[in-house]
Amino acid sequence: MVRRHLEDLPTFSLPTGYAVRGFQVGDAATWTRLVQAADLHQAVTADRHREVFGEDLETLRQRQLFLTAPGGEAVGTATAWYGSDGWERDWGRVHWVAIRPDHQGRGLSKPLLQAVLEQLRQLGHRRAYLITETVRWAALRLYLRFGFEPELRRAEDRSVWTDLLRAGLPVALPDCGSGRVR
Ligand SMILES: CC(C)(COP(=O)(O)OP(=O)(O)OC[C@H]1O[C@@H](n2cnc3c(N)ncnc32)[C@H](O)[C@@H]1OP(=O)(O)O)[C@@H](O)C(=O)NCCC(=O)NCCS
Incomplete structure (x- = not known):
């Protein structure tokens, strides 16, 4: 799916006590726990974070976001990544969106995705793409809500x-x- 520009992003406020923060040292394990809990459609190994995102701390700090619940525990993640496989530099990639199951269905993915798209824009990308699957009904609805279109x-x-x-x-x-x- 593609969003051909990063203007006019919808806005959603976070519920009281929730926040979005960037990657911190140790968050590769946080990310792994979150996606393992959330993603029922694929097995995610402990190495997956390094394989997908590498180990450059500055890049991760800029691009990987976590949603925290009141008290500070991370309950969601999404990454403002960059294009590969032939996508030009203009295109940022929304990568690995996940909300922990006990926090799903409360609208929390929306302010998280908003933050990711804003981050992509801040980082100089002008458009966004993502790859998803037809079984991911909630994700499809989320992306449509944000103006992504089928490619x-x-x-x-x-x-x-x-x-x-x-x-x-x-x-x-x-x-x-x-x-x-x-
Ligand atoms: C996709 C995901 C991040 C959505 O997070 P969420 O916080 O539960 O979603 P929200 O409550 O913000 O709802 C987002 C949209 O999905 C819809 N939705 C939520 N749960 C749903 C469900 N079980 N079935 C159908 N639609 C659902 C909501 O109605 C909303 O659409 P709307 O605005 O048109 O009403 C979450 O379901 C998840 O982590 N899934 C597993 C990992 C995954 O598939 N990630 C996407 C990879 S591309």
């Missing part, structure tokens, strides 16, 4: 998104009018 690159992409639209996802497909499929 139809391969022939099968349209049929996948059409199925999601038919299943009730409020998505407007390019060249399909406003959310209606005949």
Whole structure:
């Protein structure tokens, strides 16, 4: 999915006592715990954080965010990463969004994603992309809410998104009018 600009971001306030902070030393383990708890669709090993994000502290401090609950415990994470695999430098990447299950469904992903997109803009990116999967219904709704659109690159992409639209996802497909499929 893509967001072709980082202007006019929706705003969501954090509930009292919640905050968003940047990566601190030791947070690779925090991240691993959070994504292991949240992500039911893939196994996440202890090495995954290093494999995906490397070990450059300054980069992590700038780009990896944690949502903290009252008391300071991290209950969510998302990363304002950069493009790879042919994406130009303009494109920032929203990477590994996760809210711990006991905090899901309370709207907390929205101020977190807002902070990530603002961070991408601060870091000089002008657009954002992300890669997700059709089983991640809550994530799809979240990204649509933030103005991300389907990126139809391969022939099968349209049929996948059409199925999601038919299943009730409020998505407007390019060249399909406003959310209606005949
Ligand atoms: C995706 C995720 C971060 C959303 O976090 P959350 O704080 O629970 O989501 P919110 O409460 O802010 O809701 C976001 C949207 O998802 C919808 N949603 C939340 N839970 C849902 C569920 N179980 N089923 C369907 N939609 C759901 C909400 O209604 C909202 O959409 P709306 O604004 O159109 O009403 C969280 O579900 C998660 O960590 N999932 C596992 C990891 C994952 O899939 N990450 C995304 C990788 S691309």
